[in-house]
Amino acid sequence: MAIDKEELKQKILEFATKKAKHKSKMYIKDLYKAAPDASPRQIKNAANELVREGKLEFFSSGSTTMYGVPGFGKSEKDQFGELEE
Amino acid sequence: MADVKKHDTPMCDELKSGPWPSFVDDIEQKGLKGKQDCLDLLGQLELSYVHKETHWKHGGIVGVFGYGGGVIGRYSDVPDKFPSIAHFHTMRVNQPASKFYSSAYLRKVCDMWDHRGSGMTNFHGSTGDMILLGTTTDQLEPVFYDLTHQMSVDLGGSGSNLRTPACCIGKARCEWSCLDTQQICYDLTQTYQDELHRPAFPYKFKFKVSGCPNDCVAAIARSCCSIIGTWKDDIRIDQEAVKAYIGGELKPNAGAFSGRDWGPFDIQKEVIDLCPSECMWMDGDELKIDNKECTRCMHCINVMPEALRPGTDTGATILCGAKAPILDGAQMSTLAIPFIRMEAPYDEFKDFVDKIWDWWMELGKNRERFGELIQRKSLQEFLRIAELKPIPQHVKEPRSNPYVFWQESEVEGGWERDIKAFRARHAA
Ligand code: HEM
Ligand code: HEM
Ligand code: SF4
Ligand code: SF4
Numbered sequence: 425m426a427i428d429k430e431e432l433k434q435k436i437l438e439f440a441t442k443k444a445k446h447k448s449k450m451y452i453k454d455l456y457k458a459a460p461d462a463s464p465r466q467i468k469n470a471a472n473e474l475v476r477e478g479k480l481e482f483f484s485s486g487s488t489t490m491y492g493v494p495g496f497g498k499s500e501k502d503q504f505g506e507l508e509e
Numbered sequence: 510m511a512d513v514k515k516h517d518t519p520m521c522d523e524l525k526s527g528p529w530p531s532f533v534d535d536i537e538q539k540g541l542k543g544k545q546d547c548l549d550l551l552g553q554l555e556l557s558y559v560h561k562e563t564h565w566k567h568g569g570i571v572g573v574f575g576y577g578g579g580v581i582g583r584y585s586d587v588p589d590k591f592p593s594i595a596h597f598h599t600m601r602v603n604q605p606a607s608k609f610y611s612s613a614y615l616r617k618v619c620d621m622w623d624h625r626g627s628g629m630t631n632f633h634g635s636t637g638d639m640i641l642l643g644t645t646t647d648q649l650e651p652v653f654y655d656l657t658h659q660m661s662v663d664l665g666g667s668g669s670n671l672r673t674p675a676c677c678i679g680k681a682r683c684e685w686s687c688l689d690t691q692q693i694c695y696d697l698t699q700t701y702q703d704e705l706h707r708p709a710f711p712y713k714f715k716f717k718v719s720g721c722p723n724d725c726v727a728a729i730a731r732s733c734c735s736i737i738g739t740w741k742d743d744i745r746i747d748q749e750a751v752k753a754y755i756g757g758e759l760k761p762n763a764g765a766f767s768g769r770d771w772g773p774f775d776i777q778k779e780v781i782d783l784c785p786s787e788c789m790w791m792d793g794d795e796l797k798i799d800n801k802e803c804t805r806c807m808h809c810i811n812v813m814p815e816a817l818r819p820g821t822d823t824g825a826t827i828l829c830g831a832k833a834p835i836l837d838g839a840q841m842s843t844l845a846i847p848f849i850r851m852e853a854p855y856d857e858f859k860d861f862v863d864k865i866w867d868w869w870m871e872l873g874k875n876r877e878r879f880g881e882l883i884q885r886k887s888l889q890e891f892l893r894i895a896e897l898k899p900i901p902q903h904v905k906e907p908r909s910n911p912y913v914f915w916q917e918s919e920v921e922g923g924w925e926r927d928i929k930a931f932r933a934r935h936a937a
Binding site: 463484486 | 571572669710712
């Protein structure tokens with residue numbers, strides 16, 4: 425089934441915004457749950473487009489990348505213990 | 510001297526007293542030429558030695574527009590003491606294949622970085638990129654513009670992305686190379702631009718390309734997908750040169766054993782007895798190799814480079830899953846494809862990559878390396894999704910698991926049974 429990209433982006437954004445209230449940073453896998461019918465590649469493309477549009481943002485430790493919703497959580501506080509890059 | 514303030518750093522200074530050049534000297538010299546960032550960096554390092562903990566925060570929301578990698582946010586957690594390194598972001602610059610530079614390019618990069626960053630660099634990071642150490646958030650876009658528009662280079666990979674592919678020097682300088690390592694590296698970099706610049710995976714993914722099994726880029730130890738040059742036909746032997754090694758006219762290992770008397774070259778002891786598959790012998794004064802037993806270890810070729818050369822029917826061996834010891838210890842890549850042609854546009858190889866990436870994107874856990882997924886789901890499962898036929902070379906050791914599980918598709922009629930038909934033959 426072909427999934428409309430704008431619709432998918434909307435689903436991801438709604439899902440992420442809801443989630444951001446209690447957990448401000450999510451992995452790409454968490455976003456898969458926004459649209460179980462979409463393939464991982466479709467989700468990642470849509471999520472990356474949302475970042476380009478400024479609706480989501482990347483948070484990177486250098487080794488791992490997470491997604492956030494602008495305005496939720498303070499970037500300085502979000503440290504996740506990494507061992508390497 | 511420029512108007513800069515050096516901190517009191519007795520423990521860092523101690524590191525200058527050893528016999529080798531010290532990074533402390535380098536950083537301090539740069540600082541005294543007018544870079545307060547460098548002196549603040551040493552000041553913060555001294556404080557870390559006192560407290561025995563780091564004073565860098567980890568990560569952050571920095572990047573350049575359209576990219577989700579290449580910039581790694583670093584912030585000091587004691588910015589009041591060391592204001593010039595309050596932001597100290599790292600930028601990764603995609604190195605050219607095999608790291609060929611012109612001095613003009615290096616000068617440009619250094620001038621740009623003196624102007625826009627700390628002036629400190631690291632040639633090269635473990636993945637292979639050129640690392641520009643330390644700049645502020647407002648300089649990221651200008652640096653990106655200068656790199657891409659003035660110097661025609663790009664940022665490298667970081668985060669949950671494809672990392673900058675890396676390769677050995679290959680055919681550019683090495684007669685052993687069975688692959689055009691630079692072309693493969695460049696092609697993969699171009700083909701997978703999206704994966705390189707925008708997070709796509711549960712974690713990082715690395716390609717490394719070595720032209721022969723000497724594996725100078727350590728692909729087998731350091732990459733999720735190791736591409737290592739090999740050959741299918743026979744090792745080329747020049748029997749006259751073999752005699753010249755035996756007679757002492759040619760120096761073994763291209764003369765690498767010098768500086769003391771290693772005694773006369775002994776082909777039996779130094780080559781034949783060390784062949785791991787014991788597939789070499791002397792027949793009179795002729796060296797013989799049973800090529801079907803040769804594992805392409807390169808030992809004999811390394812010792813007698815003028816007498817022995819890799820064959821000419823060349824391609825690559827593909828191995829998967831190396832990783833560092835974060836979870837469950839370090840592991841080397843394991844054999845996937847014993848021989849594959851590697852000629853542009855590398856369609857067969859890229860088909861394989863698509864299959865394994867789809868699997869990992871779907872089933873990989875957060876921060877699970879590709880090699881850990883293979884470990885968790887088993888080699889059988891990996892071979893199945895990659896549509897590779899299991900072969901004895903995939904087996905590392907005798908089975909420790911006596912069970913064989915069939916897929917439903919492998920069993921005639923599947924798992925469904927007609928219970929009535931069964932009961933007609935067997936009492937309940
Ligand atoms: C010349 C004939 C046979 C030879 C050489 C032979 C050899 C062996 C060997 C080496 C094992 C041990 C396998 C292991 O290490 O796990 C074994 C196990 C076994 N064999 Fe045989 N076998 C023979 C005939 C038979 C026959 C005729 C039967 C049954 C009618 C039989 C039933 C078994 C069973 C049940 C086991 C498993 C024992 C256990 O669970 O520990 N074998 N056999
Ligand atoms: C469809 C046919 C069969 C199936 C699915 C089957 C399945 C099994 C299973 C699952 C085990 C336990 C393995 C373990 O956990 O150690 C087992 C053990 C065993 N089976 Fe069968 N079996 C079948 C037919 C037979 C037949 C026809 C015989 C002998 C005439 C037999 C003899 C044995 C023996 C001796 C053991 C070893 C018991 C032990 O070591 O404790 N099996 N089998
Ligand atoms: S890996 Fe092989 S081909 Fe590449 S530089 Fe080393 S010896 Fe040469
Ligand atoms: S390459 Fe290694 S395995 Fe092959 S013949 Fe030479 S020493 Fe033996």
